[in-house]
Amino acid sequence: MTTTTENSVDVYLERLHAQAKTRALYTVIFIGAIVFVITSGVIFSEEQNAGSLSRGLDQFWDFPTDLFSGAWAAGWDWFGLVGIYTPELFRTINLALFSTALGFICAVFLSLFASTNLISNGWVVSLTRRTLDVLRSFPELVIAIALLFLMGKGELPALIAIWLHTVGALGKLFSEAVENCDMKPVEGLQSAGAGWWQRVRFGVLPQVLPLFFSYGILRLEINVRASTILGFVGAGGIGEALKTNISWSYEPDIMAIMALLVITITTLDYLSTYVRNKLIGGIQL
C-alpha cells in the first residue's frame, strides 16, 4: 500500500517537474521573442531613419512643455479659445450622434434578419450576415477617404462612413443578442396566434433592447473618437481645427482643443459606463 502511494507520489512529482521544465522553456522562448522583437524594432527603425529613439527621448517633453507654456502665456484669453472651439466640438459630437442613431436603427432591423431563431430562410440569414461582415471589415477611415474623394470635402462623407461601419459593428452584436435571447415568450405569443412582427415586438425586443442601447452608447463613444479622426482628413469639426492648428503650430489653440477633447472623452466614458450599468444592471459586456 505504502509503496504504491510512494510510487504514485513519485510519478506525480516527476510529472510536475516535467511540466515545470516545459513552462520554463516556454517562458524563455517568450521572453527571447519579445527581446528579439524589441531590439529588431529599434534597429529597424534606426535604419529606416524614421526618427531615432535616443533623440526622441531627449525631446520627449519639448512639445508638452511648449503646449503648456503656450497656454500659460495666453493667460485668461486661453479660456476664450476654449469657447471658440466649443461649437466645433459640438459639430463633431453631433456628427457622431446622428450617424450612430442612423446606424442603430438600420442595425436593429438588419440584425433581426441575421438571426436564425427569427428567420428560417438560411439564404436571407447568410446574405444579411455577409453584408454586415463587409460593412464591418472596412475601417471608417478607409470608407471616408474614398467617399471624400468621390464627393468632395464635407461632413456628409464622414457621416456615411461612420454610419456604414456602425451598421456592421452593431448589427453583428445585435444579432448575437437576439440569437441568445429566451425563446419561451416568442413561443407563447406564437401559440396565441401572434404574427412575425408581433412576436418580435412583444417577445424579442423587450428582452434585448436594454442590451441594444448599451451597445449603442458604447458605439457612440467610439464614434465620437472616429469623427474627430475623420476631421483630420477633411470632414470638418474639431479634428480639422486641430489639424490646422498643429500645422500652424498655434500652441494655445492646440492645448485648448486637446483639453476639450480630453474632457469630452472622459465625460462620455463615465456617462456611458453609468448609463450602461443602469440599463443592464452591471452585467459585463
Added chain:
Amino acid sequence: MSSSISTITDKTVECNLDASRYRRILVTVVAVVVGYLAFSVWMFDLPSVARKWSPERATMFMLDTYAHKDVVLMEWDRAGDIDVYFEAKIYEYERDPVWFSRSNADIGSRVEIENGSYFVLKGNTVELHGWPGLEAPLIFGRYADGRPRILGYENRRDALPDWIRWTENKIEVRPDLYTRLQVFGRKAEIHRYSLGWKYFWFDFSSPLADVSFFDAIGLMFSSDRVDPNQSNASLVLNEIWYNEIWFHMEIMVAMLETLLMALLGTFFAALFGLPLAFLAAQNITPFEAVRFSLRRLFDLLRGIDMLIWSLIFLRAFGPGLFTGAFAIAFTDTGTLGKLMSEAIENADSKQQEGIRSTGAQKSLQHRFGILPQIMPIFISQTLYYFESNVRGAVIIGAMGAGGIGLQFLGAMQTGSDFENVAYMAILVLLMVIFIDKMSARLRRVLIGLV
C-alpha cells in the same frame, strides 16, 4: 358578483392609466428622436448625396483599381511624333505595343481597340472606324482657330451618339468603359484600358519586364543567366522587391512597421499595466492616496485619445515606429490598468487566504493567490487589445505616425494610383484578418476559450 366586477373594472382603469402614462412618455421620446433625426437630415443635407455623388468619378475610381491604361498622345503641332505611355506618363514604351502600328501622317498610325474597331491618327485628324452603330467613321479635327470639332457634325450636334460630349475646348469620346478619346486644341489623347495589374511583378525598367510570373519562377531554376553577374533566383527576387511601380519593398516595410507598432505598444502597455493595476486594487494596496492617484492616472492616459498621444509623440520621434508604439502603450496602459485593477478586486479572496494560511508572505500570496485567477482575463484582454491596436496603428499611422496607414493615405490623396490603393487595402484587410485568426487561436491554446 357585482363587487367582483367592480374590482375588475377598477383594475382595468388602473392599468389603462398606467398604459396611457407609459404611452405619453413613449410618444414624447419618439417625437424627440424623430425631431432630432429630421433636424439632422436637414442640417447635414442628406438629400444632397444624390447630387454630390458623381457616378462617373466613382466608375473611374473603380475601373482604375482593377485595370490599367495606356495612353496614346498626339500633339497637333508635331503630328508625326506620337508617344505611347503606360498610365499617366509613368513610362514611355520604347517598343510599340502590338495594338499600335506606326505610320506616316498621310496613311495614319493605327490604334486597335476592342471589337475590331480602331482609331487612325493622321496629321490633322483622328478617325474612329468601325465602332458598332456608326455608319461612317467619325473624324475629329480642328477649326481654323484651333478649337476641336467633329467633321460633318458642326451644325448637327444632335445627330452624334450620346457617348460624345462636345464642349467649346474639348471633345470627350467614351464609346465604352475601356476606351476614351479626348480631343483638345493642342493635342489628342487616346486612353486604352485593359484588365489587370500590369508590371505587378517586374517594372518596365527591369530586364524581366515582359516575363510573366510563372515564367519567372521557371527562370529561377534554369541555368542560363539573364544577367551574368547574378543568379537568376536573386535577380528575380530583387526585381520583384525593388519594383518601382508597386513599391513592394516600401509597402512590406510599412506593414511590418505598423505591426511592430501594435506589438511593441501592446507589450509595453501590458508590462506597465499589470503591476500598476495591482497597486491600484483595493484588496492589494492599503494606501488610499496611491490608489486614487493611480486611478486618475489611468483616466488621464485613457482619456487622451490615441490620436492625440500620437500627435504629441510625433514631434519627438518623427513619423515611424516609436511614435505609434508609444501612443498605443500610453493609451492602453490606462485601459489595461483600469480593467485589470477591477479584475483583481473581483478576484476570489479564498485562494489568497489559503496561501496565507501556509505562512506565505504578501508577494507570494499575490503571486499564487490572485495572479492565476486574473491571468486568463489578462491574456485574453491583451490579445484583444493587440488586435484592435493593429487597426488603430493603421489609423494613427495615416494621421502622421507612419507605417502602412501613411502610405495608404498618400496613395489615396494623390488620386491617380488607385491600383496601389486597392493593393494596400487588400493587404491591410488580409493582415487584420490574419491577426484576428492568430489571436483567437492563441487565446484558445493559452486559456482554452475564445
